[in-house]
Amino acid sequence: MVSHHKISLKKHPNLPLRFNSDGTFKILQVADMHYGTGSTRCRDVLSSEFEWCSDLNTTLFLNRMIDAEKPDFIAFTGDNIFGPSTNDAAESLFKAFGPAMASRLPWAAVLGNHDQESTMTRQELMSFISLMDYSLSQPNPLTQDPTKQVVTEIDGFGNYDLRVWGPSGSCLANQTIFNLFFLDSGDRADGQELCWHDSSKFHIVRAHSEEMFSVYGMPTCYSNSLIHTLER
Template identity: 25%
Template sequence: MNPIKNYLTFVFFVSLIFSAGAQPKNKLHFNADGTFKIAQFTDIHYKPGVAESEPSLELIKYILETEKPDLAVFTGDIVTGRPSADGWKAVLAPVVEAGVPFALTLGNHDDEHDLSRQQIRELLKTFPGYVGKKPDAKSDFGDYLVKVNAENKEKSALLWFLDSNAYSTLDSVKGYGWFSHDQVNWYRKQSRKNAQKSGEKLPALAYFHIPLPEYKTAFDSEAKKKGQRNEDECSPDINTGMFTAMLFEGDVMGTFVGHDHVNDYIVNHHGIGLAYGRWSGGKTTYGDLQHGSRIVVLEKGKRQFKTWMRLRDGQLVDEIIFPDDLK
Protein backbone atom coordinates (compact mmCIF):
# COMPACT_ATOMS: atom_id res chain seq x y z
CA MET A 1 0.00 0.00 0.00
CA ASN A 2 1.10 3.55 -0.68
CA PRO A 3 1.95 5.15 2.71
CA ILE A 4 0.90 8.61 1.51
CA LYS A 5 -2.47 7.24 0.39
CA ASN A 6 -2.88 5.50 3.75
CA TYR A 7 -2.05 8.75 5.52
CA LEU A 8 -4.55 10.81 3.50
CA THR A 9 -7.25 8.26 4.38
CA PHE A 10 -6.28 8.67 8.04
CA VAL A 11 -6.52 12.46 7.80
CA PHE A 12 -9.97 12.20 6.22
CA PHE A 13 -11.34 10.10 9.08
CA VAL A 14 -9.65 12.27 11.73
CA SER A 15 -11.23 15.33 10.12
CA LEU A 16 -14.62 13.66 10.51
CA ILE A 17 -13.88 13.04 14.18
CA PHE A 18 -13.00 16.69 14.76
CA SER A 19 -16.04 17.91 12.85
CA ALA A 20 -18.19 15.91 15.26
CA GLY A 21 -16.31 16.92 18.41
CA ALA A 22 -13.98 19.52 19.80
CA GLN A 23 -11.91 21.38 17.28
CA PRO A 24 -8.20 21.96 17.95
CA LYS A 25 -7.31 25.57 18.65
CA ASN A 26 -6.04 27.70 15.81
CA LYS A 27 -4.43 30.08 18.28
CA LEU A 28 -2.91 29.42 21.65
CA HIS A 29 -4.32 31.18 24.72
CA PHE A 30 -3.67 31.27 28.43
CA ASN A 31 -6.36 29.45 30.40
CA ALA A 32 -8.89 31.17 32.61
CA ASP A 33 -6.64 30.51 35.62
CA GLY A 34 -3.76 32.30 33.88
CA THR A 35 -1.68 29.19 33.14
CA PHE A 36 -0.47 27.45 29.98
CA LYS A 37 0.95 23.91 30.14
CA ILE A 38 3.37 22.34 27.65
CA ALA A 39 4.34 18.65 27.42
CA GLN A 40 7.65 17.98 25.66
CA PHE A 41 8.31 14.67 23.89
CA THR A 42 11.77 14.01 22.52
CA ASP A 43 13.87 11.33 20.81
CA ILE A 44 11.04 8.85 20.31
CA HIS A 45 12.89 7.12 17.41
CA TYR A 46 9.66 5.54 16.22
CA LYS A 47 10.02 2.81 13.58
CA PRO A 48 6.82 1.75 11.80
CA GLY A 49 5.99 -1.91 12.28
CA VAL A 50 8.58 -2.42 15.04
CA ALA A 51 7.04 -3.67 18.28
CA GLU A 52 9.70 -1.95 20.41
CA SER A 53 8.27 1.38 19.24
CA GLU A 54 4.84 0.82 20.75
CA PRO A 55 5.68 1.83 24.36
CA SER A 56 6.41 5.36 23.17
CA LEU A 57 2.85 5.64 21.82
CA GLU A 58 1.48 4.44 25.16
CA LEU A 59 3.63 7.06 26.89
CA ILE A 60 2.21 9.86 24.73
CA LYS A 61 -1.35 8.75 25.50
CA TYR A 62 -0.58 8.52 29.21
CA ILE A 63 1.01 11.97 29.39
CA LEU A 64 -1.85 13.59 27.52
CA GLU A 65 -4.42 11.93 29.80
CA THR A 66 -2.51 12.62 33.02
CA GLU A 67 -1.12 16.11 32.47
CA LYS A 68 -3.77 17.47 30.08
CA PRO A 69 -1.37 19.91 28.41
CA ASP A 70 -2.45 22.88 26.33
CA LEU A 71 0.32 22.13 23.81
CA ALA A 72 2.41 19.08 22.91
CA VAL A 73 5.92 19.81 21.64
CA PHE A 74 8.13 17.28 19.83
CA THR A 75 11.82 18.15 19.82
CA GLY A 76 13.36 15.98 17.14
CA ASP A 77 14.39 12.43 16.25
CA ILE A 78 10.74 11.43 16.27
CA VAL A 79 10.39 9.06 13.29
CA THR A 80 13.50 7.09 12.36
CA GLY A 81 12.22 4.37 10.05
CA ARG A 82 10.36 3.76 6.81
CA PRO A 83 7.77 4.47 5.63
CA SER A 84 8.08 7.80 7.41
CA ALA A 85 4.53 8.92 6.66
CA ASP A 86 3.18 5.90 8.52
CA GLY A 87 5.46 6.73 11.42
CA TRP A 88 4.25 10.31 11.69
CA LYS A 89 0.66 9.09 11.50
CA ALA A 90 1.22 6.69 14.38
CA VAL A 91 3.11 9.12 16.62
CA LEU A 92 0.69 11.99 16.14
CA ALA A 93 -2.51 9.94 16.29
CA PRO A 94 -2.82 10.18 20.12
CA VAL A 95 -2.31 13.95 19.96
CA VAL A 96 -4.83 14.44 17.18
CA GLU A 97 -7.37 12.16 18.87
CA ALA A 98 -7.01 14.10 22.12
CA GLY A 99 -7.55 17.40 20.30
CA VAL A 100 -4.31 18.85 21.71
CA PRO A 101 -2.47 21.41 19.54
CA PHE A 102 1.12 20.48 18.77
CA ALA A 103 4.36 22.00 17.53
CA LEU A 104 7.48 20.27 16.30
CA THR A 105 11.16 20.77 15.59
CA LEU A 106 13.28 18.28 13.68
CA GLY A 107 16.36 16.39 14.86
CA ASN A 108 19.38 15.04 13.04
CA HIS A 109 17.76 11.67 12.24
CA ASP A 110 14.26 12.62 11.04
CA ASP A 111 15.23 13.24 7.40
CA GLU A 112 17.54 10.24 6.95
CA HIS A 113 14.83 8.01 5.52
CA ASP A 114 12.32 8.58 2.73
CA LEU A 115 11.20 12.17 3.44
CA SER A 116 13.25 15.38 3.34
CA ARG A 117 12.91 18.08 5.99
CA GLN A 118 10.72 20.13 3.68
CA GLN A 119 8.52 17.13 2.88
CA ILE A 120 8.07 16.41 6.59
CA ARG A 121 7.02 20.01 7.19
CA GLU A 122 4.50 19.82 4.36
CA LEU A 123 3.16 16.56 5.79
CA LEU A 124 2.78 18.03 9.26
CA LYS A 125 0.59 20.84 7.95
CA THR A 126 -2.06 18.29 7.01
CA PHE A 127 -2.57 17.19 10.63
CA PRO A 128 -5.36 18.86 12.65
CA GLY A 129 -3.97 20.90 15.52
CA TYR A 130 -0.53 21.66 14.06
CA VAL A 131 0.44 25.21 15.05
CA GLY A 132 3.67 25.32 13.07
CA LYS A 133 4.08 28.05 10.52
CA LYS A 134 5.74 28.25 7.15
CA PRO A 135 9.37 29.22 7.69
CA ASP A 136 10.11 32.89 7.17
CA ALA A 137 11.60 33.59 3.74
CA LYS A 138 14.74 34.86 5.46
CA SER A 139 15.00 31.78 7.65
CA ASP A 140 14.24 28.75 5.53
CA PHE A 141 15.33 26.35 8.26
CA GLY A 142 11.98 25.49 9.81
CA ASP A 143 12.22 28.25 12.42
CA TYR A 144 8.93 29.74 13.56
CA LEU A 145 7.42 31.74 16.40
CA VAL A 146 4.07 31.11 18.11
CA LYS A 147 2.37 33.43 20.58
CA VAL A 148 0.44 32.35 23.67
CA ASN A 149 -2.21 35.03 23.70
CA ALA A 150 -3.65 36.87 26.69
CA GLU A 151 -6.57 39.32 26.82
CA ASN A 152 -4.01 41.97 27.71
CA LYS A 153 -1.45 41.66 24.90
CA GLU A 154 1.31 42.84 27.22
CA LYS A 155 0.84 39.63 29.23
CA SER A 156 1.24 37.27 26.26
CA ALA A 157 4.20 34.91 25.91
CA LEU A 158 6.29 33.67 22.99
CA LEU A 159 7.35 30.17 21.98
CA TRP A 160 10.32 29.76 19.63
CA PHE A 161 10.67 26.57 17.59
CA LEU A 162 14.10 26.41 15.99
CA ASP A 163 15.77 23.96 13.62
CA SER A 164 19.20 23.12 15.07
CA ASN A 165 20.00 21.31 11.81
CA ALA A 166 21.76 17.94 11.65
CA TYR A 167 25.47 17.56 10.91
CA SER A 168 28.47 19.75 10.17
CA THR A 169 28.54 21.14 6.64
CA LEU A 170 32.30 21.79 6.76
CA ASP A 171 34.84 19.11 5.84
CA SER A 172 37.23 20.49 8.44
CA VAL A 173 34.69 20.20 11.28
CA LYS A 174 33.25 16.91 12.49
CA GLY A 175 30.12 16.29 14.47
CA TYR A 176 26.74 17.95 14.68
CA GLY A 177 25.22 20.98 13.02
CA TRP A 178 24.76 24.49 14.39
CA PHE A 179 22.50 27.49 13.99
CA SER A 180 23.49 29.58 11.00
CA HIS A 181 24.15 33.30 11.29
CA ASP A 182 20.97 33.81 9.23
CA GLN A 183 18.99 31.98 11.90
CA VAL A 184 20.55 33.99 14.72
CA ASN A 185 19.80 37.23 12.88
CA TRP A 186 16.24 36.09 12.16
CA TYR A 187 15.69 35.37 15.84
CA ARG A 188 17.02 38.79 16.88
CA LYS A 189 14.85 40.64 14.37
CA GLN A 190 11.72 38.72 15.35
CA SER A 191 12.43 39.24 19.03
CA ARG A 192 12.62 43.00 18.55
CA LYS A 193 9.59 43.00 16.28
CA ASN A 194 7.51 41.37 19.01
CA ALA A 195 8.65 43.67 21.80
CA GLN A 196 6.04 45.73 23.61
CA LYS A 197 5.66 49.45 22.88
CA SER A 198 7.72 50.19 25.95
CA GLY A 199 10.53 48.09 24.55
CA GLU A 200 9.99 45.42 27.21
CA LYS A 201 10.25 41.88 25.83
CA LEU A 202 7.53 39.30 26.27
CA PRO A 203 8.66 36.23 28.25
CA ALA A 204 9.62 33.38 25.93
CA LEU A 205 10.73 29.74 25.75
CA ALA A 206 12.74 28.13 22.96
CA TYR A 207 12.54 24.51 21.76
CA PHE A 208 15.04 22.76 19.49
CA HIS A 209 16.92 19.45 19.27
CA ILE A 210 20.71 19.76 19.62
CA PRO A 211 22.00 21.38 22.84
CA LEU A 212 23.97 24.60 22.56
CA PRO A 213 27.69 24.52 23.46
CA GLU A 214 26.77 26.55 26.56
CA TYR A 215 25.05 23.49 28.06
CA LYS A 216 28.40 21.89 28.90
CA THR A 217 29.90 25.18 30.06
CA ALA A 218 26.96 25.76 32.38
CA PHE A 219 26.84 22.26 33.86
CA ASP A 220 30.60 22.29 34.50
CA SER A 221 30.30 25.61 36.32
CA GLU A 222 29.16 26.33 39.87
CA ALA A 223 25.72 27.31 38.59
CA LYS A 224 22.73 25.73 40.32
CA LYS A 225 21.19 22.78 38.52
CA LYS A 226 18.59 20.04 38.86
CA GLY A 227 18.54 16.63 37.19
CA GLN A 228 20.99 14.19 35.68
CA ARG A 229 23.92 14.26 33.31
CA ASN A 230 24.75 10.68 32.27
CA GLU A 231 26.59 11.40 29.01
CA ASP A 232 28.66 14.20 27.55
CA GLU A 233 26.68 16.91 25.79
CA CYS A 234 26.72 16.22 22.03
CA SER A 235 26.77 19.86 21.02
CA PRO A 236 28.28 21.31 17.83
CA ASP A 237 31.95 22.27 17.83
CA ILE A 238 31.01 25.59 16.20
CA ASN A 239 29.36 28.27 18.32
CA THR A 240 27.53 30.83 16.19
CA GLY A 241 26.13 32.85 19.08
CA MET A 242 22.49 31.82 19.50
CA PHE A 243 22.77 31.79 23.30
CA THR A 244 24.48 35.17 23.30
CA ALA A 245 21.71 36.56 21.09
CA MET A 246 19.06 35.24 23.49
CA LEU A 247 20.91 36.66 26.47
CA PHE A 248 21.15 40.14 24.94
CA GLU A 249 17.62 40.18 23.52
CA GLY A 250 16.25 39.30 26.93
CA ASP A 251 13.10 37.41 26.05
CA VAL A 252 14.04 33.70 26.34
CA MET A 253 13.74 32.36 29.88
CA GLY A 254 14.59 28.77 29.05
CA THR A 255 15.67 26.49 26.20
CA PHE A 256 14.50 22.87 25.89
CA VAL A 257 16.30 20.24 23.83
CA GLY A 258 16.73 16.48 23.42
CA HIS A 259 19.43 14.61 21.47
CA ASP A 260 21.27 13.22 24.52
CA HIS A 261 18.90 10.51 25.74
CA VAL A 262 20.22 10.05 29.27
CA ASN A 263 20.52 13.71 30.25
CA ASP A 264 17.51 15.43 31.80
CA TYR A 265 18.92 18.36 33.73
CA ILE A 266 18.14 22.05 33.86
CA VAL A 267 20.90 24.52 34.77
CA ASN A 268 20.80 28.28 35.31
CA HIS A 269 23.24 29.95 32.90
CA HIS A 270 23.25 33.74 33.33
CA GLY A 271 19.54 33.73 34.07
CA ILE A 272 18.46 31.42 31.24
CA GLY A 273 17.43 27.87 32.08
CA LEU A 274 19.25 25.41 29.80
CA ALA A 275 17.13 22.26 29.98
CA TYR A 276 16.76 18.82 28.48
CA GLY A 277 13.44 17.13 27.96
CA ARG A 278 12.95 13.63 29.33
CA TRP A 279 13.66 10.91 26.77
CA SER A 280 10.32 9.65 25.40
CA GLY A 281 11.38 6.69 23.25
CA GLY A 282 11.14 2.91 23.36
CA LYS A 283 13.76 0.23 22.84
CA THR A 284 14.55 1.25 19.25
CA THR A 285 17.42 3.42 20.48
CA TYR A 286 19.79 3.74 23.44
CA GLY A 287 18.78 4.95 26.86
CA ASP A 288 18.18 3.29 30.22
CA LEU A 289 16.24 6.05 31.94
CA GLN A 290 12.53 5.47 32.43
CA HIS A 291 10.87 7.35 29.61
CA GLY A 292 8.64 10.33 30.23
CA SER A 293 7.96 13.96 29.39
CA ARG A 294 9.19 17.33 30.63
CA ILE A 295 6.26 19.52 31.61
CA VAL A 296 6.46 23.32 31.66
CA VAL A 297 3.80 25.67 33.00
CA LEU A 298 3.79 29.36 32.13
CA GLU A 299 1.88 31.89 34.20
CA LYS A 300 0.37 34.89 32.48
CA GLY A 301 2.34 38.07 33.00
CA LYS A 302 5.19 36.39 34.91
CA ARG A 303 8.80 36.03 33.80
CA GLN A 304 9.15 32.56 35.30
CA PHE A 305 8.00 29.00 34.69
CA LYS A 306 7.35 25.86 36.67
CA THR A 307 8.74 22.58 35.35
CA TRP A 308 8.89 18.90 36.28
CA MET A 309 9.17 15.51 34.62
CA ARG A 310 6.30 13.06 34.52
CA LEU A 311 7.48 9.46 34.18
CA ARG A 312 5.58 6.54 32.72
CA ASP A 313 5.10 4.90 36.13
CA GLY A 314 3.35 8.03 37.39
CA GLN A 315 6.23 9.63 39.27
CA LEU A 316 6.58 13.40 39.21
CA VAL A 317 10.25 14.29 39.66
CA ASP A 318 12.53 17.34 39.81
CA GLU A 319 9.78 19.95 40.18
CA ILE A 320 11.13 23.49 40.35
CA ILE A 321 10.16 27.07 39.68
CA PHE A 322 12.68 28.81 37.44
CA PRO A 323 14.57 30.96 38.16
CA ASP A 324 13.65 31.15 41.87
CA ASP A 325 14.76 27.62 42.80
CA LEU A 326 18.04 27.81 40.88
CA LYS A 327 19.29 31.24 41.89
Protein backbone atom coordinates in the same frame (compact mmCIF):
# COMPACT_ATOMS: atom_id res chain seq x y z
CA MET B 1 6.36 11.68 -1.43
CA VAL B 2 3.19 10.12 0.00
CA SER B 3 1.38 7.02 -1.22
CA HIS B 4 -1.81 5.15 -0.27
CA HIS B 5 -2.89 7.79 2.27
CA LYS B 6 -6.42 9.13 1.97
CA ILE B 7 -6.87 12.86 1.49
CA SER B 8 -8.85 14.76 4.13
CA LEU B 9 -9.24 18.35 5.27
CA LYS B 10 -6.97 19.40 8.11
CA LYS B 11 -8.60 19.80 11.51
CA HIS B 12 -7.54 23.01 13.24
CA PRO B 13 -7.13 23.64 16.99
CA ASN B 14 -8.83 26.45 18.84
CA LEU B 15 -6.75 29.60 18.44
CA PRO B 16 -5.12 31.73 19.58
CA LEU B 17 -3.05 29.93 22.18
CA ARG B 18 -3.92 31.47 25.53
CA PHE B 19 -2.99 31.32 29.16
CA ASN B 20 -5.71 29.97 31.44
CA SER B 21 -7.58 32.20 33.86
CA ASP B 22 -5.36 30.90 36.68
CA GLY B 23 -2.24 32.14 34.85
CA THR B 24 -1.01 28.73 33.70
CA PHE B 25 -0.09 27.38 30.29
CA LYS B 26 1.18 23.81 30.47
CA ILE B 27 3.46 22.43 27.76
CA LEU B 28 4.17 18.72 27.38
CA GLN B 29 7.55 18.38 25.65
CA VAL B 30 8.29 15.12 23.85
CA ALA B 31 11.75 14.41 22.45
CA ASP B 32 13.54 11.55 20.69
CA MET B 33 10.64 9.16 20.12
CA HIS B 34 12.67 7.54 17.30
CA TYR B 35 9.43 6.04 16.01
CA GLY B 36 9.65 3.35 13.34
CA THR B 37 6.77 1.39 11.85
CA GLY B 38 4.73 0.89 14.98
CA SER B 39 6.14 -2.59 15.52
CA THR B 40 9.83 -1.64 15.48
CA ARG B 41 11.64 -3.21 18.42
CA CYS B 42 13.19 -1.09 21.16
CA ARG B 43 16.92 -0.54 21.29
CA ASP B 44 19.20 -0.37 24.33
CA VAL B 45 16.86 -2.32 26.61
CA LEU B 46 17.42 -5.37 28.76
CA SER B 47 17.36 -8.64 26.85
CA SER B 48 14.38 -9.75 28.96
CA GLU B 49 12.41 -6.74 27.68
CA PHE B 50 13.35 -6.91 24.01
CA GLU B 51 10.70 -9.42 22.96
CA TRP B 52 7.73 -7.27 23.99
CA CYS B 53 9.16 -3.72 23.79
CA SER B 54 8.28 -1.80 20.59
CA ASP B 55 7.09 1.55 19.25
CA LEU B 56 3.75 0.82 20.87
CA ASN B 57 5.36 1.41 24.27
CA THR B 58 6.02 4.97 23.15
CA THR B 59 2.43 5.37 21.98
CA LEU B 60 1.04 4.07 25.28
CA PHE B 61 3.42 6.24 27.30
CA LEU B 62 2.51 9.39 25.36
CA ASN B 63 -1.20 8.69 25.80
CA ARG B 64 -0.65 8.24 29.54
CA MET B 65 1.27 11.51 29.80
CA ILE B 66 -1.42 13.45 27.94
CA ASP B 67 -4.12 11.98 30.20
CA ALA B 68 -2.11 12.57 33.39
CA GLU B 69 -0.70 16.04 32.67
CA LYS B 70 -3.62 17.50 30.70
CA PRO B 71 -1.36 19.95 28.83
CA ASP B 72 -2.52 23.00 26.91
CA PHE B 73 0.04 22.38 24.18
CA ILE B 74 2.37 19.57 23.04
CA ALA B 75 5.86 20.28 21.67
CA PHE B 76 7.85 17.62 19.81
CA THR B 77 11.54 18.47 19.71
CA GLY B 78 13.11 16.24 17.12
CA ASP B 79 14.02 12.68 16.14
CA ASN B 80 10.29 12.13 16.06
CA ILE B 81 10.79 9.21 13.68
CA PHE B 82 13.88 7.08 13.11
CA GLY B 83 14.45 7.06 9.36
CA PRO B 84 16.49 3.83 9.11
CA SER B 85 13.64 1.89 10.75
CA THR B 86 10.93 2.77 8.22
CA ASN B 87 10.43 2.87 4.46
CA ASP B 88 7.31 5.03 4.72
CA ALA B 89 7.99 8.30 6.53
CA ALA B 90 4.40 9.52 6.18
CA GLU B 91 2.97 6.44 7.86
CA SER B 92 5.51 6.72 10.68
CA LEU B 93 4.59 10.37 11.22
CA PHE B 94 0.91 9.51 11.49
CA LYS B 95 1.69 6.87 14.11
CA ALA B 96 4.22 8.95 16.04
CA PHE B 97 1.96 12.00 16.29
CA GLY B 98 -1.22 9.92 16.59
CA PRO B 99 -1.75 10.52 20.32
CA ALA B 100 -1.39 14.28 19.86
CA MET B 101 -3.90 14.35 17.02
CA ALA B 102 -6.32 12.11 18.92
CA SER B 103 -6.16 14.47 21.91
CA ARG B 104 -7.29 17.39 19.69
CA LEU B 105 -4.76 19.57 21.51
CA PRO B 106 -2.65 22.09 19.59
CA TRP B 107 0.86 20.78 18.93
CA ALA B 108 3.96 21.62 16.94
CA ALA B 109 7.27 20.02 16.06
CA VAL B 110 10.84 20.56 14.94
CA LEU B 111 13.10 17.98 13.34
CA GLY B 112 16.10 16.18 14.75
CA ASN B 113 19.03 14.62 12.90
CA HIS B 114 17.32 11.27 12.14
CA ASP B 115 13.87 12.27 10.84
CA GLN B 116 14.97 12.72 7.22
CA GLU B 117 16.80 9.39 6.92
CA SER B 118 13.80 7.63 5.37
CA THR B 119 11.72 8.64 2.32
CA MET B 120 11.28 12.40 2.84
CA THR B 121 13.61 15.39 2.78
CA ARG B 122 13.58 17.83 5.70
CA GLN B 123 11.50 20.27 3.67
CA GLU B 124 8.99 17.56 2.77
CA LEU B 125 8.77 16.41 6.38
CA MET B 126 8.01 19.88 7.74
CA SER B 127 5.49 20.57 4.97
CA PHE B 128 3.74 17.28 5.74
CA ILE B 129 3.76 17.86 9.52
CA SER B 130 2.29 21.33 9.03
CA LEU B 131 -0.73 19.77 7.30
CA MET B 132 -1.48 17.21 10.01
CA ASP B 133 -4.54 17.60 12.25
CA TYR B 134 -4.21 20.20 15.01
CA SER B 135 -0.59 20.94 14.06
CA LEU B 136 0.72 24.51 14.32
CA SER B 137 4.07 23.59 12.75
CA GLN B 138 5.43 25.72 9.91
CA PRO B 139 8.00 24.75 7.23
CA ASN B 140 9.35 28.30 7.18
CA PRO B 141 8.44 31.42 9.15
CA LEU B 142 5.81 33.76 7.77
CA THR B 143 6.68 37.39 7.09
CA GLN B 144 4.87 40.66 7.64
CA ASP B 145 5.72 41.65 4.06
CA PRO B 146 2.65 41.06 1.82
CA THR B 147 4.94 40.59 -1.20
CA LYS B 148 6.71 37.62 0.43
CA GLN B 149 5.04 34.60 1.99
CA VAL B 150 7.96 33.22 3.99
CA VAL B 151 11.40 34.22 5.14
CA THR B 152 13.84 32.41 2.87
CA GLU B 153 17.19 33.54 4.23
CA ILE B 154 17.01 31.37 7.36
CA ASP B 155 18.90 28.09 7.18
CA GLY B 156 16.88 24.91 7.53
CA PHE B 157 13.19 24.06 7.69
CA GLY B 158 10.90 24.47 10.66
CA ASN B 159 12.11 27.82 12.01
CA TYR B 160 9.08 29.67 13.34
CA ASP B 161 7.49 31.20 16.41
CA LEU B 162 4.14 30.68 18.13
CA ARG B 163 2.61 33.29 20.39
CA VAL B 164 0.63 32.72 23.55
CA TRP B 165 -1.86 35.42 24.52
CA GLY B 166 -3.19 36.50 27.87
CA PRO B 167 -6.29 34.93 29.43
CA SER B 168 -9.65 35.70 27.86
CA GLY B 169 -11.45 38.54 29.59
CA SER B 170 -8.28 39.86 31.23
CA CYS B 171 -6.41 43.09 30.58
CA LEU B 172 -3.84 40.99 28.69
CA ALA B 173 -6.37 39.23 26.45
CA ASN B 174 -5.22 41.13 23.36
CA GLN B 175 -1.51 40.92 24.05
CA THR B 176 1.20 38.33 23.45
CA ILE B 177 2.80 37.53 26.81
CA PHE B 178 4.76 34.39 25.97
CA ASN B 179 6.54 33.27 22.83
CA LEU B 180 7.70 29.86 21.66
CA PHE B 181 10.61 29.82 19.19
CA PHE B 182 10.97 26.58 17.22
CA LEU B 183 14.42 26.32 15.60
CA ASP B 184 15.79 23.73 13.19
CA SER B 185 19.17 22.44 14.39
CA GLY B 186 19.72 20.67 11.06
CA ASP B 187 21.12 17.30 10.10
CA ARG B 188 24.90 17.31 9.95
CA ALA B 189 27.15 20.38 9.87
CA ASP B 190 30.02 19.91 7.43
CA GLY B 191 30.29 16.23 8.29
CA GLN B 192 30.50 16.88 12.01
CA GLU B 193 28.84 14.62 14.55
CA LEU B 194 26.55 17.22 16.09
CA CYS B 195 24.19 19.69 14.48
CA TRP B 196 24.36 23.43 14.96
CA HIS B 197 22.65 26.80 14.74
CA ASP B 198 23.98 29.59 12.56
CA SER B 199 23.32 33.31 12.95
CA SER B 200 20.42 33.27 10.48
CA LYS B 201 18.20 31.69 13.15
CA PHE B 202 18.33 34.88 15.18
CA HIS B 203 16.37 36.64 12.43
CA ILE B 204 13.17 35.31 13.98
CA VAL B 205 14.10 36.46 17.49
CA ARG B 206 15.19 39.88 16.27
CA ALA B 207 12.09 40.40 14.12
CA HIS B 208 9.83 39.42 17.00
CA SER B 209 11.59 41.79 19.42
CA GLU B 210 11.26 44.66 16.96
CA GLU B 211 7.56 43.97 16.52
CA MET B 212 6.94 43.75 20.26
CA PHE B 213 8.65 47.11 20.73
CA SER B 214 6.65 48.80 17.96
CA VAL B 215 3.28 47.37 19.03
CA TYR B 216 3.52 47.24 22.82
CA GLY B 217 6.43 49.54 23.58
CA MET B 218 8.36 46.66 25.11
CA PRO B 219 11.51 44.98 23.71
CA THR B 220 10.21 41.41 24.02
CA CYS B 221 8.05 39.09 26.09
CA TYR B 222 8.91 35.97 28.03
CA SER B 223 10.10 33.35 25.57
CA ASN B 224 11.31 29.78 25.30
CA SER B 225 13.27 28.07 22.51
CA LEU B 226 12.40 24.55 21.42
CA ILE B 227 15.21 22.83 19.52
CA HIS B 228 16.75 19.38 19.10
CA THR B 229 20.53 19.91 19.30
CA LEU B 230 22.14 22.83 21.11
CA GLU B 231 25.64 23.02 19.67
CA ARG B 232 28.33 21.40 17.54
